[in-house]
Amino acid sequence: QKEVEQNSGPLSVPEGAIASLNCTYSDRGSQSFFWYRQYSGKSPELIMFIYSNGDKEDGRFTAQLNKASQYVSLLIRDSQPSDSATYLCAVGRDAGNMLTFGGGTRLMVKP
Amino acid sequence: GAVVSQHPSWVICKSGTSVKIECRSLDFQATTMFWYRQFPKQSLMLMATSNEGSKATYEQGVEKDKFLINHASLTLSTLTVTSAHPEDSSFYICSASDRLGNQPQHFGDGTRLSIL
Numbered sequence: 001q002k003e004v005e006q007n008s009g010p011l012s013v014p015e016g017a018i019a020s021l022n023c024t025y026s027d028r029g030s031q032s033f034f035w036y037r038q039y040s041g042k043s044p045e046l047i048m049f050i051y052s053n054g055d056k057e058d059g060r061f062t063a064q065l066n067k068a069s070q071y072v073s074l075l076i077r078d079s080q081p082s083d084s085a086t087y088l089c090a091v092g093r094d095a096g097n098m099l100t101f102g103g104g105t106r107l108m109v110k111p
Numbered sequence: 112g113a114v115v116s117q118h119p120s121w122v123i124c125k126s127g128t129s130v131k132i133e134c135r136s137l138d139f140q141a142t143t144m145f146w147y148r149q150f151p152k153q154s155l156m157l158m159a160t161s162n163e164g165s166k167a168t169y170e171q172g173v174e175k176d177k178f179l180i181n182h183a184s185l186t187l188s189t190l191t192v193t194s195a196h197p198e199d200s201s202f203y204i205c206s207a208s209d210r211l212g213n214q215p216q217h218f219g220d221g222t223r224l225s226i227l
Contacts, residue, residue: 098157
């Protein structure tokens with residue numbers, strides 16, 4: 001059983017729309033949650049991290065965490081074609097320690 | 112933000128060659144570095160966790176004698192793929208976190224290894 005689950009996609013949204021990416025995890029002891037963006041052939045780039053229940057906003061990105069439901073999501077407002085990439089959800093017990101990655105969701109933003 | 116440098120970015124070599132990949136944290140002290148491998152269209156797979164001054168912890172199924180990891184300082188970890196074969200061809204990525212574990216993992220740019 002995978003510990004971090006993501007829909008592989010592709011998730012296709014029109015330019016300017018809100019893209020909603022979801023992730024569920026199985027380890028109830030998880031305390032730190034991360035979203036990474038990975039362009040094809042490149043290494044992952046940290047976009048957001050969240051440690052507490054609720055929402056955290058940074059520019060066009062909002063991370064949402066619900067520990068009771070073991071669910072974390074990433075919203076991208078005003079999606080741009082340059083947002084097209086694979087988004088990896090990662091979960092860990094500590095911020096800097098071992099993370100478990102989901103399989104990633106491929107997002108396609110169409111002009 | 113935290114910067115992790117990985118070198119080389121691309122290696123092409125003959126089967127049987129040993130290849131060393133370096134991972135450096137440029138602006139923070141990385142007590143822990145992680146080595147991942149990613150095959151095409153697959154997610155990151157953790158290979159090993161490297162703590163400064165101690166032996167690396169390898170994930171199940173990863174041969175420690177084939178993938179040698181050294182983390183001799185707080186800013187440098189190396190992964191050596193010994194006697195590489197075509198099936199070792201992959202994208203190898205390191206990441207690092209700081210002494211207190213407060214820094215989210217930041218990734219190097221990755222090393223694309225192609226074994227002929």
